[in-house]
Amino acid sequence: MPHYHKDNNGRQKSPTKRFLSILGLFMFGFYLALGLVIIFWKDFPLKLDSTYRVLFGLLLVVYSFFRFVRLWQNR
DSSP, X not given: OOGGGBOTTSXXXXXXXXXXXXXXXXXXXXXXXXXHHHHHOTTOSSOOOHHHHHHHHHHHHHHHHHHHHHHHHHO
């Protein structure tokens, strides 16, 4: 059995925990991608000053890493 399917005690993760882990990874990727898109998309549909757009994108990127750290600690 691969390592990522087991919890800290060596038991296999329940399907619910596995689903939540996958969902957490997906949400990390989503927030990271959204933050990068907001930062680098020059013709962003919302009318934001470029400084605020970059700050908002950075906030999303930082938030995504906080989510990843929490997910990693709950492993």
